[in-house]
Amino acid sequence: MRVLVFVLLCCTVSVQAQLFAPANYPKGYFRNPLELAMDLSGNFGELRPNHYHMGLDLKTNKVENQLVHAAADGYISRIKIEPGGFGRAIYINHPNGFTTLYAHLNDFNPKLENWVKQQQYAKESWNVFLELTPGQFPVKQGDFLAYSGNTGGSQAPHLHFEIRRTADDVNVNPMLFGFPLADNTAPRILRLAVYDRMRSLYEQSPRLIPVKASGSNYSTTPALVKVSSPKVSFAITAFDTHTGSSNLNGIFEALLYVDNEAVIGFRMDNISYSDTRYLNAHIDYRTKSAGGAWLQHLSDLPGYVNSIYKQAKGDGAIDISDGAVHAVRIVVKDAYGNAATLDYSVQYDGTAVAPLVSTGKMFYPFMLDGFETEHCEFFIGERCLYDSVHIRYGQSANTHPQGISEVHTIGSSAIPLQESFLVRIQPNRSLTLQEQQHTVMQWYSGSKNDVQKVEWQNGWASARFRDFGSFRLVTDDIPPQINTPGLADGANLGKASRITFTVTDNLGRSKNVRTLLDGKWLRFTNDKGRTFIYRFDEKCLAGPHELTISAEDEAGNGTTKTIRFVR
Known part of the structure; x- marks a missing residue:
C-alpha cells in the first residue's frame, strides 16, 4: 500500500511539473523601495473589479509622504500622470531586462518634479505620459525618487510597486524575486x-x-x-x-x-x-x-x-x-x-438531463454575429464573449424628457464582455441636423450609466459599449456647468493659497477642460477626476488677473467662464 501511495505521489509531481515550469527570476537584485519593512495590503494577481491586480501594494503606515527609493540601478524611462489609474507614477528601466514601476505618488524629487512641470506647460496638459532617454535621469539603487501618496485610483495611502519585462511590458509577480517578506502561512x-x-x-x-x-x-x-x-x-x-x-x-x-x-x-x-x-x-x-x-x-x-x-x-x-x-x-x-x-x-446521480429552455439568441465566443429588429440592431464581435450564452432583447418606452428612441434592453449586466460591442438604434422621429449633432446614446444598468457620442449612417445612430444593459438615444443641448465655489468675479485672492473648481454635466460626461490665465495655459491638477486645483506659484504673481475656464460634454456642448481677480 505504501508503494502504491508513493507511485501516485510521484505521478502527481511529474504531471504538475509539466503544467508549470519552476520560476527562475533574479533573487536579491531589487531592494524594497520603501524604508519600512515590507507589509502587503495587496499582491500580484489579486482579484479586482474587471482586472487582476498587477503588482504589490506596500503599506505606508496609513500615511502619505514616505520616502520611495529606486529598487535597483537604471534610468527613469517614463513618467505618467493621470486622474485615475496610477495617479502619479515613475517607471525605471534596469540593465537586467526588467522595469520597475512606482505609483500613487505625491511629489517627485525636486529635480524631476521641476522637469515634469516644464513638460506639462510645454504640452499644455496636466495629464501626461512622458518618454525619457537613458541619459536624462539615471538612478542608482536606493536613490530617492518621490514621496508615497494616495493619487489616482488609490483608495488609501500606499505604494503600488510593479516589475515588468522591459521587452514586452508584461508584468511579472514581484514575489518571485526574493524580497525580504516572511511567509510561512498556507492559503x-x-x-x-x-x-x-x-x-x-x-x-x-x-x-x-x-x-x-x-x-x-x-x-x-x-x-x-x-x-x-x-x-x-x-x-x-x-x-x-x-x-x-x-x-x-x-x-x-x-x-x-x-x-x-x-x-x-x-x-x-x-x-x-x-x-x-x-x-x-x-x-x-x-x-x-x-x-x-x-x-x-x-x-x-x-x-x-x-x-x-x-x-x-x-x-x-x-x-x-x-x-x-x-x-x-x-x-x-x-x-x-x-x-x-x-x-x-x-x-x-443519474438524473435525466432536461432539455435547455431559454429565450434569446445563442451567441458564441470567436463568432461575429448580430441581432436585428425594426428599430435596433446589435453586433457582438469574435472576442467579446468568454462562454456561449443566450442574449435576450426587449423594448420599452423611453421616459427621458429628451429621449428620441425607445429603450432597447440587450442581454444582462451579469454577462461580461471583453471587448465593446456595436449598438445601432433608429430614432422614433425625424431629426434636424442640429439635433443629430447633439445626440448621444445612453447606457444604463441599475444605478450605473454612461453616454457615447453617436455616429450616423442612413438614419441610424451607432455607438460601442463594453457592458450589456439598456440603451436609448437622447438629445442634449445643455452645456456642462463650471462651479467655482468661493471664487466670485472681482475677488481678492491675496491671502488664498489655491484656486479650485469642478465641472458637472447633466449626463455625467464632461471633457476638454482647459484653463487660461491672462491668455496663457495654467496647470490645474485633477486627481481622481473630481476637483481641479491650482496652487499659487510663479505663474501667478501679484496684481490683477483674468482666469478663463472652458469645458465640453460628450454631445459637443461647450461652456466658458471668465473670472477676474486680484492677487
Whole structure:
C-alpha cells in the first residue's frame, strides 16, 4: 500500500511539473523601495473589479509622504500622470531586462518634479505620459525618487510597486524575486462551487459547498458531492496572507486533480495589461456582479485568450456521466510554496438531463454575429464573449424628457464582455441636423450609466459599449456647468493659497477642460477626476488677473467662464 501511495505521489509531481515550469527570476537584485519593512495590503494577481491586480501594494503606515527609493540601478524611462489609474507614477528601466514601476505618488524629487512641470506647460496638459532617454535621469539603487501618496485610483495611502519585462511590458509577480517578506502561512480555502457544464455559466447559479479545515487540509460537507449533471466544473473561494499580516490577499496557484491525475491549473506568474480584463473569464462573474463571493474557476473558458491556465487533461469541465465516484483534489499554493489541499469526491446521480429552455439568441465566443429588429440592431464581435450564452432583447418606452428612441434592453449586466460591442438604434422621429449633432446614446444598468457620442449612417445612430444593459438615444443641448465655489468675479485672492473648481454635466460626461490665465495655459491638477486645483506659484504673481475656464460634454456642448481677480 505504501508503494502504491508513493507511485501516485510521484505521478502527481511529474504531471504538475509539466503544467508549470519552476520560476527562475533574479533573487536579491531589487531592494524594497520603501524604508519600512515590507507589509502587503495587496499582491500580484489579486482579484479586482474587471482586472487582476498587477503588482504589490506596500503599506505606508496609513500615511502619505514616505520616502520611495529606486529598487535597483537604471534610468527613469517614463513618467505618467493621470486622474485615475496610477495617479502619479515613475517607471525605471534596469540593465537586467526588467522595469520597475512606482505609483500613487505625491511629489517627485525636486529635480524631476521641476522637469515634469516644464513638460506639462510645454504640452499644455496636466495629464501626461512622458518618454525619457537613458541619459536624462539615471538612478542608482536606493536613490530617492518621490514621496508615497494616495493619487489616482488609490483608495488609501500606499505604494503600488510593479516589475515588468522591459521587452514586452508584461508584468511579472514581484514575489518571485526574493524580497525580504516572511511567509510561512498556507492559503485558506473558504468554499467550493460546482457548475453544470451542460449549460452556460451565465445562465445558472452554482451549488456552493461548505468546507472545513484541519490545519492546511480541507474537506467538504458532505464528503461525497452528488450532482445532477453528467458534466461539471469547479471553482473556489480562497485567500492568502503572509506572516504577521491579517490582509486577505490573492492566491498564486491552484491545481485540479481528478482520480489522481492532473487536469488543469492556473498560476499568477506573468500577466499583460492588455489581458488583465480577462479576469472576468477567470471568476464567476455572474455571482460576483450580484454581490456574491469571488469564485475562481478551475476550468478554462473558450473565450479566454492568453489564458493563465495550463491544461493537462482537458479544459476543466469533467465528464462524470459514468456514474462512478471520482476523487477530486484541489491544491492551492502561494508564491513561497506554502500549500492547502481540498479533498472530496463527486458522483453523477443519474438524473435525466432536461432539455435547455431559454429565450434569446445563442451567441458564441470567436463568432461575429448580430441581432436585428425594426428599430435596433446589435453586433457582438469574435472576442467579446468568454462562454456561449443566450442574449435576450426587449423594448420599452423611453421616459427621458429628451429621449428620441425607445429603450432597447440587450442581454444582462451579469454577462461580461471583453471587448465593446456595436449598438445601432433608429430614432422614433425625424431629426434636424442640429439635433443629430447633439445626440448621444445612453447606457444604463441599475444605478450605473454612461453616454457615447453617436455616429450616423442612413438614419441610424451607432455607438460601442463594453457592458450589456439598456440603451436609448437622447438629445442634449445643455452645456456642462463650471462651479467655482468661493471664487466670485472681482475677488481678492491675496491671502488664498489655491484656486479650485469642478465641472458637472447633466449626463455625467464632461471633457476638454482647459484653463487660461491672462491668455496663457495654467496647470490645474485633477486627481481622481473630481476637483481641479491650482496652487499659487510663479505663474501667478501679484496684481490683477483674468482666469478663463472652458469645458465640453460628450454631445459637443461647450461652456466658458471668465473670472477676474486680484492677487
